[in-house]
Amino acid sequence: RGHLRALGQTTRIERSTVEQVRARIAFLREKTKEASNAKAFDFEQRLAEIKE
Amino acid sequence: MANTTVRGALAIHGQNPQYLVETVIRNRIYEDPYWKEHCFALTAETLIDKAIELKAIGGVYGNNKPTEFMCLLLKLLQIQPEKEILLEYLQAEEFKYLRALAVMYIRMTFRAVEVYEILEPLLKDFRKIRYRNSGGYHLTFMDEFVDQLLRDERVCDIILPRLTKRDVLEDNGEIGPRKSRLLDAMEGKEEEGSERGRSRS
Amino acid sequence: KEKEAEVPDVDDTDGLDPEGEFEAWRLRELARIKRDKEEAVARELEREEIERRRALPEEQRL
Structure with a gap:
């Protein structure tokens, strides 16, 4: 801890806000979008089929 | 510092939240290279990047080595993000290991009623997840994992807080x-x- | 270094067999519903048994 202080770094971790978390998720979502497009399976439709 | 709970953290089930991971495993985590190199100074925001890279859930494997999943779980207990943040994690549904991590954390720290209300709807999530233990990797499913969290006393080598x-x-x-x-x-x-x-x- | 050990040998890719994956879930969910129902019935039976014993006169209860 001492050496961090010496480097002028705070040892206290910042708290993230919900907004930051949301933004991060949105960003990562965009980034991985193409990869997850394959999963277009429709759960709702399957349930609808059971009803029949 | 790296191993202390965030200042102002609330006691969970009457104790320091980090103690929800028993001492033996906790100490192994503090020594773990992944913990030291990748978990240092993570925030609720930067932890997401790590969580979506997870390849498996699990507690310890091999010679009591903690999984990365376990390291991130302890990190969450340390930084104690707001409830809203955990719900955001859950809603980012394409990131299944982030969801699995959130589900485990919620089971360990939320009130019983909330645990049922938040976790039960996820019993419809049938995606595959890897579970790692000393025997290697095994296939399980999100719904199965959630069901275990709601019923078993011990999941991923962690003794869960008692659930009404x-x-x-x-x-x-x-x-x-x-x-x-x-x-x-x-x-x-x-x-x-x-x-x-x-x-x- | 120990990188080989880090590569999981289990495939967790979803959507390879959508029908099969859904069907497997349906069976798991059914099993859970059945299990929960059976547990509820067992609890109810136990409750009735306790009531019945309570209703008995002292000497029969022993």
Whole structure:
């Protein structure tokens, strides 16, 4: 801890806000979008089929 | 510092939240290279990047080596993000290991009623997840993992805080009967819109 | 270094067999519903048994 202080770094971790978390998720979502497009399976439709 | 709980953290189940991971495993985590190199100074925001890279859930494997999943779980206990943040994690559904991590954390730290209300709807998530233990990797499913968290005392080598049984909460009128999308479908109930579902409960 | 050990040998890719994956879930969910129902019945039986014993006169209860 001492050496961090010496480097002028705070040892206290910042708290993230919900907004930051949301933004991060949105960003990562965009980034991985193409990869997850394959999963277009429709759960709702399957349930609808059971009803029949 | 790296191993202390965030200042102002609330006691969970009457103790420092980090103690929910028993000492032996906790100490192994503090020594773990992944913990030291990748978990240092993570925030609720930067932890997401790590969580979506997870390849498996699990507690310890090999010679009591903690999984990365376990390291991130301890990190969450350390930084204690707000409830809203955990719900955001859950809603980012394409990131299944982030969801699995959130589910585990919620089970360990939220009130019983919330645990049932938040986790049970995820019993419809049938995606595959890897579970790692000393025997190697095994295939499980999100719904199975959630079901274990709701019923078992020990999951991923962690002794879970006691969870009030569902029927007790039901008898006290604190929670309605469990809804199953499958059961609803089989009984021919109409698709339940979120507004309608709310107003009914 | 120990990188080989880090590569999981289990495939967790979803959607390879959508029908099969859904069907497997349906069976798991059914099993859970059945299990929960059986447990509820067992609890109810136990409750009735306790009531019945309570209703018995002292000497029969022993």
